[in-house]
Amino acid sequence: MSVTIFERILSGEIPCKKVWEDDHTLAFHDIAPQAPVHVLVIPKRKIVNVAQSDDADVEILGHVLLTARKVAQLLGIDVSGYRLVMNNGNDGGQTVDYLHCHVLGGRPLRWPPG
Numbered sequence: 051m052s053v054t055i056f057e058r059i060l061s062g063e064i065p066c067k068k069v070w071e072d073d074h075t076l077a078f079h080d081i082a083p084q085a086p087v088h089v090l091v092i093p094k095r096k097i098v099n100v101a102q103s104d105d106a107d108v109e110i111l112g113h114v115l116l117t118a119r120k121v122a123q124l125l126g127i128d129v130s131g132y133r134l135v136m137n138n139g140n141d142g143g144q145t146v147d148y149l150h151c152h153v154l155g156g157r158p159l160r161w162p163p164g
């Protein structure tokens with residue numbers, strides 16, 4: 051399996067604008083933001099996506115969500131509201147095969163998505 055862009059960010063090979071880092075997760079600004087706040091949260095241990103996760107991943111999946119909550123607090127969108135998106139597979143629009151949670155906010159977001 052080829053090395054994804056997010057693994058290269060994790061290793062420090064490619065820079066990112068970091069928002070938060072702890073033992074289990076890294077959060078950084080998306081390079082092509084779709085909202086005033088658009089941050090990606092990734093686990094430090096590789097999971098391709100939710101579909102390819104399993105019961106052993108329960109803690110790391112929880113960490114990703116708790117880091118998303120932390121990011122929203124840090125960037126001041128926790129009260130106004132925000133959207134968490136995990137694109138999964140081709141029809142889900144996943145372009146990077148490394149699990150990531152989009153944290154989107156800072157403006158009203160429409161529903162349903164396209």
Ligand code: 5GP
Binds near residue numbers: 064080083
């Ligand atoms: P997906 O479409 O897989 O759900 O989301 C991948 C996201 O990664 C996209 O929003 C895209 O803009 C972002 N992205 C792709 N390459 C880079 C990069 O090199 N740096 C950062 N910060 N974001 C990236």
